[in-house]
Amino acid sequence: MPSETYLQIGETLKWLLTIAWLLPLGGFLIEVFGAKWSGRKSRAAAYLAVLCIATGFVCSFIALCTWIDAEDLTFSDVWQNPLAIAAEHDDHAAGEHVTAGHGEHAHGDAAHADHGHGDAVHGEVAHAEHGAADHGHGNQPLSHTFTGTFYTLAKFGNIKVSLDYYIDGLTVLMFTMVTFIATCIHIFAIGYMSDELTEDYEDHFVHLPGGKHFHRPGRFYRFFSFLSLFCFAMLGLVLAGNIFQVFIFWELVGVCSYLLIGFYVERKSASSAANKAFIMNRVGDFGFLIGLMILWTWFGTFSFANTNPDQFGEVGLFQMVRTDDGQLDTEGAGMNRVAYMQSLHGERLEGTDGAPRAIPYWLLIVAGLGIFGGCIGKSAQFPLQTWLPDAMEGPTPVSALVHSATMVAAGVYLTGRFYPMFTPEVLLVIAYIGCITAFIGATIALVVTDIKKVLAYSTISQLGYMMLALGVGGWLAGLFHLVTHAFFKSLMFLCSGSVIHGCHHEQDMQKMGGLAPKMPITCWTMWIGVVAISGLAIPGLMLPYIGAVAFSGYHSKDAIVATALTFASKNPTHSLLFFIPLVTAGITAFYMHRMWFMTFFGKPRDQHVHDHAHESPWVMTGPLVALSIFAAICAWGGEHGPLAQLMLTSEPTHVAGGIAPSGEIGLALPSHHEIHGNHSKAGVMALLAAFIGTIVAYVFYCRQTVDPALVKDRFLSIHRFLVDKWQFDEVYDVMFVRPVHVIGKWCVGLDKFGLDAILHGLARLAIGVATWDRKFDEAVVDRVVNVFGEVTYSTGRSLTAIQTGRLRQYVMFIAAGVVCLFVVLFIFLPR
Amino acid sequence: MDPVGLSGYLTVGAVLFVCGVICMATKRNAVGVLMGVELVLNGANINFVAFSRHTALGLDGQIASLFVIVLAAAEAAVALAIVLNFYNNHLTIDVDRAVELKG
Amino acid sequence: MENLLFLIYAIAACGGAVGVALSQNVVRMAFWLVISLASVSGLFFMLGADFVGATQLLIYVGGTVVLLIFGVMLTTTGPYLAIKTNPAEMIQASVVGVAFLGVVLSTVTAVDWSGNRATLEHAGLVSRPGSYYQQGEGNTSRQIGTALLGVRFDQMEQGAAASDEAAHGHHHDGHTHADHAHGNHAHGAADHHHETISASPRVGSGYLLPFEIVSVHLLVVLIGASYLARAKRRVEQAA
Amino acid sequence: MLLAASSIADMLSTQTTSGWLPVFVAAVVHVALVGAFFGLPAGIFIWAERKISGRIQDRLGPTRVGGRFGWLQSLADGVKLLQKEDLIPAQADAFLFRVSPYIVVVAAFMAFMFLPFSSGLVAVAMDIGLFVALAVLSLEVLGVVLAGYSSGSKWSLFGGMREAAQMVSYEVPLGLTAVIPVVLAGSMNLTDIGNMQAGWASNWFIFHDPFSFLAFFVFFTATLASNKRAPFDLAEAESELVAGFLTEYSGFRWSLFFLAEYAAMFFVSGLATILFLGGWWTGFAPLDNWLASLASSCWQGDYIVRVIGMKVFLTKSAILVCVQIWIRWTLPRLRIDQVMTTCLKYLVPIACFLFIGVVVYPLVLLTVLGRTTLLPGTGPFAEPIGERVPVPVVRQPIETASAVVDGPAAVTTEEH
Incomplete structure (x- = not known):
């Protein structure tokens, strides 16, 4: 990309985005x-x-x-047989898709050669502009x-x-x-x-x-x-x-x-x-x-x-x-x-x-x-x-x-x-935080009955996924999931909104059920969202040009799990970072289907709500359809699809190649190449977990072969723990709120008996001083000022006699004054 | 016989000036006061022109006196208008009656 | 002859001024004022300021004094109204006035004007008015006109003229005198012209701006005076 | 300098070596001339007025005194007036009452000092002659006003007041239209202005352009008013104010007013002649050129030419005076408000317009035709006038005369 083109495109993008922003x-x-x-x-x-x-x-x-x-970006490889791509990618480092290392690699196919050439030129330009000497390097992280x-x-x-x-x-x-x-x-x-x-x-x-x-x-x-x-x-x-x-x-x-x-x-x-x-x-x-x-x-x-x-x-x-x-x-x-x-x-x-x-x-x-x-x-x-x-x-x-x-x-x-x-240390913290969040969110979502809260905890869980992915070196996986999640989660929220609107602001799933015939569009668009978030796919089916037949969530979650697996294999001490997400994937499939089944299938639990339920107007269902389309297909092609490729263009340079074990904690981050090797393995495991979760939900809540209430009774203490949201609010209450209250009381006491006493003493002192000051003021200052005023006043008063208002007298004064002035001058400045 | 020099003209100017001042100081008639002002201005004018002739002042003196004459005419017009107003208010033009500003 | 004329005009001017000061009748005062001002214009003519003298006649005597008399006639309540001045005041004013006159005259006499003139002659500044002769010494209207525009024919640029004058000052004087003796002033005038033609008139900012300001001022006065004179009458009518 | 010389002094100074003689002779001659021209018109024009008014009113007028036409009637009247008692009313302010006729006469007389009767035939040849003349003439009003005031009579006072208002007002259009020839000639010197109109009558400033043509009539109207001539004779207005400011006057003082009035009539007519009507030039180019060449041949010829010019000038002025008389007996008197309206609402704006027109006219011509005269070519009707370049042939003797004007005066000044 020559410099002019670069600037031109930059200017174009800048103004387009500025308009969109403002x-x-x-x-x-x-x-x-x-x-x-x-x-x-x-x-x-x-x-x-x-x-x-x-x-x-x-x-x-x-x-x-x-x-x-x-x-x-031609996306040409996506149109080829995905199996061929997989084979090809075994030969090349995945990092070829980004800017790193083009100068050192030979390229097999024309598309890649073009790609590499463009980048090389760009790198040169950027280099030349920055005044660097070594053209051969050809690597600019932010080009x-x-x-x-x-x-x-x-x-x-x-x-x-x-x-x-x-x-x-x-x-x-x-x-x-x-x-x-x-x-x-x-x-x-x-x-x-x-x-x-x-x-x-x-x-x-x-x-x-x-x-x-x-x-x-x-x-x-x-x-x-x-x-x-x-x-x-x-x-x-x-x-x-x-x-x-x-x-x-x-x-x-x-x-x-x-x-x-x-x-x-x-x-x-x-x-x-x-x-x-x-x-x-x-x-x-x-x-x-x-x-x-x-x-x-x-x-x-x-x-x-x-x-x-x-x-x-x-x-x-x-x-x-x-x-x-x-x-x-x-x-x-x-x-x-x-x-x-x-x-x-x-x-x-x-x-x-x-x-x-x-x-x-x-x-x-x-x-x-x-x-x-x-x-x-x-x-x-x-x-x-x-x-x-x-x-x-x-x-x-x-x-x-x-x-x-x-x-x-x-x-x-x-x-x-x-x-x-x-730094790697921070990333590890990020990974663990994400992991914990994902698990906590998912478990709480199991027991929540408010339709929106299910989605809320699901969101927490999915965000944890993203953080986990970022933490374990899956930059692409995390942000990929961010985008796909944005689509299907907004879809599901809008669907839930549609349900709530249709049920007249009833949000409790325990009062719903059997709504599918009443609001079909909402039901099936939501299904797309549920399937997407669960990461379900048709097993074993890999179509040409499309890849795995699955909605967007499958691809992104697959990427996350694959990255986590690779990370865990490279850092065995942190293998928990793989297993918990895997389990969570199953839980996710379970609670999402639970929500869907409870809302739309089975017998109506509250006849009143069911009777008044209705499909929402087009202005609400229209966006649902639009979003559902995107939730379904936005990630097609998976990591080789257009979405992922687009994101890869801005991936930080150091991610692709991975990081060798380094630092105090000796953390190693996986490279694209290694992740790719684990892809199919992780995909199978994740899919398996999702299917298990889905089937259990189907059994529990659609077929109702097993009564969930029995399970609840069986694990009553756990259920209560989960219903209380792991008792976070209580813990926070004890940890922060109560101590603050106690400290507050101490402060009040100190304020009342310590500071206030001092302040009152000072105030009394000030009053005393002020009283004396007032007396001094009245006795001395005011009197002096009054004397000046009176002198001025009486002088002016006496001078009014001269101001007769008579024009002629003034003229006389002037003339006499001039004469006097001259006389004085003559006397004192004789020549 | 020596030609009349600068001092002769200056003397005439001084006499006119002083007479004007006396006029202003003694006349109770507002128009009389105005005439005194005119005399004063003329006394100054004589000086201007005399200096113009007898010193390096050149035409500057004449031009200054021209401006004085013109402005004196303007002053007379405005002053007369004021006198007329004064007359309308007091039914006289005795300036001694105008003592509203007495302190 | 010139001294005689000066005496006549000076006495008339001073006498008129004293008459103004001493008269009690305002119209008599106006008469004496006319005498005085007309004599002053005569003095102007003698001083070689024809234009100023004519202006004095036209504006002062013909205009301003008529205006004053007009004002007197508009404001008098009875015939021959004389607002008498207190004799004591008169004496007081006379004393102050005489003292004042003494001061001024002492100043006038204290300065040696002849020395000043000699200095000027030496610097070659006195004989300048001949530089742009039309017909006579007093015909300054053109010079005033050009001076208003900033071109000063009475003040030639110092360079050539001054050195010329300084070098040949003495000779020049004699030459001029000889000319006068022959009564051929035309030659003398041409001589002047020839000598100063090498120098150029001083070009400055001129008096154009003051001139314009004064003209606008006159317009303002015209409107203002007519307004002042009218407004009160209207109020009276309303009352 | 006030009593400067003219061509006579110039002529004599070439003949003698004495310094004072030419001045003295010239002064005597001019005093005689001015005195004659000041005194004579009164007699002649009073008679003329009586005869013309008689003819206009279909009667004979004076017929007996001095022969057939009664041409000594004025003299007889003058003698009669001199014999009358000099009355001063008890109510009058005697001093001012006595003085005011003299003011009027002096003003009118002084104005003649600046009026050239022919080329160079002028008592005081000032560069700003027109200006001074108008200024001096404007003093006349003072006398009238003082006369009206000092008479101690309501009629007189009213007359004086009217005169004052009228004069002050009409001076504006008078001055504005008098400036128009000044603009055309580029000089305020009346001799220069007159000499510029030599040649054919088309060179006269009245025919210079449409604006100056109208300006002449405005000027003439304004002079009528400033002379208190009918229809602007509000100051004396016999039918209302008895005789206005003249009411209390009698005898010699009364005759002085009349003397001044007719002298002023002649003066303004002469002024109009010089400013607009070609002055002392005949208006016939061959004749003018012949006169000019005669003047430059020798000093006697110069003198003769001046005398001829004076005759021409007097003729033209006399015709204008007759027109004034004619107007007086033709038009009825205006009311005072009409007089002021005529001046302030009509004459002043018209005069301003004309002044601007005259200034702009050559510029417009220059833009449209490429020259500053309306008629093309260099024919007899296209003398280069109005461009501040006087006719050379005519100019020659004048320059000599005017250059010498200051000679004796300068000698007086420089005499040590």
Whole structure:
């Protein structure tokens, strides 16, 4: 890619994505300030919001096409027989799909040669622009990235706060995904929120004294303005080119989720859920801030990278911390271990004193953990996962948006985006946290009966999967699952929303059942989602051009399990990181099918609900169908499909080749090649687990051969433990809330008897002093001032006699004055 | 006989000036005061023109006196309008009656 | 002859001024004022400032004084109204005035103007007015016109003219005198012209801006005066 | 300098070596001339007025005194007036009452000092002659106003007030239209202005362009008003104010006012002649050229030519005076408000318009036709006038004369 082409494409992408980013903001502003004129019964706000986000989607899609074109992704290998591809990939390192190592490899087929050639040229260009001497190396970690600055907000000494952009394949893909899902959710919400189109909305969940319900004006436009702002914040986060900007939008996302979760603010549960979500996030953000401060203190910049060949500006974080071949440049051991920073020329960066700049390795770990702490909060990882189920208090479209495309995705996205900054130690922590989260979420989901909460815990579990994948070196697997999960989870949420809407805001699955004939579209679109998340596939069937016949979830989960298996095999001490996800996969299939069967099949448990149930209008089912199509096919081709290939273009350099055992903990990360070797093995195991879970659910809840109640009684204590959500809330209560209360009481006591006493004493002293001061003031100061005033006044008074108001007298005075002046001059200045 | 030099003209100017000042100081008639002002201005004008002739001032003096004449005419017009107003208010043009500003 | 004329004009001007100061009748004052101002214009003519003198006549005597008399006639309540001045005041004013005059005259006499003139002659600045002769010494209207535009024919650029004057000052004086003796002033004028033609008139910013400001000022005064004179009458009518 | 010389002094100075003699002779001659022209018109024009008014009213007018046409009637009237008692009313302010006729006369007389009767035949040849003349003439109003005030009579006061208002107002269009020939000639010197109109009558400034043509009539109207001539004779207005400011006057003082009035009539007519009607030139180019060549041949010829020019000038002025008389007996008197309206609402704007027109006219011609005159070519009707380039043939003797004007005065100044 020549430099001009590079800049041209970068400019095109920048403006397309900027439009897509800013449109929701414009929509938000118009909706907020224009609501006064549109009225509460108007759908104008919704149409505007849909228009904005849909236009954003169009722009993003164009950007995606531009990207595919620019990257020269032909997908030609997908069209061949997948078995042949598998064979071929045995020969080549999977890393050929990314930028690494092209110069050293010979290529068998034409497509690969083209691909390699394009990359080589690009690498040369980038190299030449950066002024490096060695052309043969031809390796630029960030050569497929466009960065730049929109606007510099402020500069305080060394700290530069600016609005940057960082565009690579992941950014473009996330934009397309987010805008598409958001569009669907917006459209869905037009139908779902139509209750609010009134001047007098009766909230049945708010009970006033006297058995009445709370009445308030509808908040249709407010809902949509919040949605628009939410989309704006999320897109800004994705587009952000520096970590500080990410933090800004990170917080904005938090605020929006707060506003939307607490949309029914009069409901106690909703407002406390909003508070909980917000505060939990603050805990994580504390870590984020610590990481931020460490990074800025040691690196002196926030920006991710600077790849613009026209600018020889500052070096970005990613470029500093990784060498050209993507490795950390460390030295020393223990606490003395340092990581050297790299310049753009593949050399060590020199500080002002000439010595190479370096950051202590442990601080790099702390910074990574801090940033990941933010991700824990945002993505509801253990131990901060408890806010997410409570967040179901918001309207269902909000749940769909929060749990699929935006809020929780932000954490995973940031982990993926910040991947170059994470050391193996951090990755291990990430993996374990993800693993625990996945297991906890899945087990709780087994026993929950609220349809939305099932999905919520499922989300926690799946997020844990993603984190696990990222932690064990499966960068692609984790983000792949993020995208596929976004589709099917939003689909399922919208389906549940449709069910809830059809059942008149009944969310308890124990009152549903047999709804399939009543709402067929919802039922079967949800089935697609359930199958997708369960990771089911038709065993053994590998079609040409398509690969395994399965919905999107199969491919992504397959990738995760394969990565985990490889990781476990390379690091036997951490083999738990493979078995727990495997078990969890089975559990996932079980509880998702449980939910589906309980809702749509069997006998109606509550005749009243069943009688009034109805299919939702097209405005709600339309998005379901659209999303279900994507949930089904978006990952076709698996790891060789277009989606994965697209993501591979922006994979960090060091991931593909894996990492040899290193560091204190001796962690080894798998390479693509090794993962590929374990693919089929892991796929079989995962599929097996999923089938087991599905069959058990079928037996329990559809055929009802075994009564679930019996099982519940048998394992009553476990069930109770699970129903109590592993008693996290109680533990937190004991660990944090009660101590805080006790400390608070101590503080009150100290305040009352210690500080207040001192303050009162001081106050009395001040009063005493002031009394004396007043006397002094009155006796001396005032008197002096009065004397001056009186003298002035009496002087002026006596001088009024001269001011006669007579014109002629004044003239006389002037003349006499001049004469006197001259006389005086003559006397005192004789010549 | 020596030609009249600068001092002769300056003397005439001084006399006119002083007479104008006396006029201003003694006339109770507002128009009389105005005439005094005109005299003062003329005294100054004589000086201007005399200096213009007898020093390096050149035409600057003449031009200055022209401006003085023109502005004096303007001043007279405005002053007369004020006198008329004064007359409308007090039914006299005795400036001694205008003592509203007495301290 | 010139001294005689000066005496006549000076006495008329001073006498008119004293008359103004001493008269009690305002119309008599106006008469004396006319005498004084007309004599002043005569002095202007003598000082070689024809244009200023004519302007003085036209504007002061013909315009301003008529205006004053007009004002008197509009505001008098009875025939021959005389607002008498207190004799004590008169004496007081006279004392101050005489003192003032003494001060000013002492200043005038204290300065040696002849020395000043000699200095100027030495610098070659006195005989300058001949540089742009139309017909006579007092015909300064063209010069004033060009001076308003910033071209000063009365102030030639120092360079050539000054050195010329300094070098041949003495000779030049004699030459001029001889010319006058022959009564052929035309030659003298041409001589002047010839000598100064090497120098160029000083070009400066001129008086154009003040001129424009004064003209706008006059317009403002015109409108303002008519407004001031009218407004009160309307109020009276309303009352 | 005030009593500067003219061509006579120039002529004599070439003959003698004495410094004072030419000045003295010239002064005597000019005093005689100005005195004659100041005094005579009163007698002649009063008689003419009586005869013309008589003819207009279909009667004979004076017929007996001095022969057939009664041409000594004015003299007889003058003698009669001199014999009358000099009355001063008890109510009058005697001092001002006595002085005011002299002011009027002095103003009118002084104006004649600046009026050239022929080329160079002028008492004071000032570069700003027109300006000074107008300034001096404007002093006349003071006398009238003082006369009206000092008479101690309501009629007189009203007359004086009217005169003051009228004069002050009409000076504006008068000045504006008088400036138009100045613009055309590029000089305020009346001699220069007159000499520029030599040649064919098309060179006269009245025919220079449409604006100057109209300007002449505005100027003439304004002069009527400033002379208190009918239809603007509000100051004396016999039918309303008895005789206006003249009411209390009698005898010699009364005759002085009349003397001044008729002298001023002649003066403004002469001014109009010089400014617009070619002055002392005949308006016939061959004749003018012959006169000019005669003047440059010898000093006697110069003198003769000047005398001829004076005759031409007097004739033209006399015709204008007759027109004034004619108008007086033809048009009825206006009311005072009509007088002021005519001036302020019509004449002033028209004069402003004409002034702008005259200034813009050559520029427009230059833009449209490429030259500053309407008629093309160099024929007899296209003398280069109005472009600040006087006719060379005519100019020659004048330059000599004017250059010498200051000679004696300068000598006086420089005499040590």
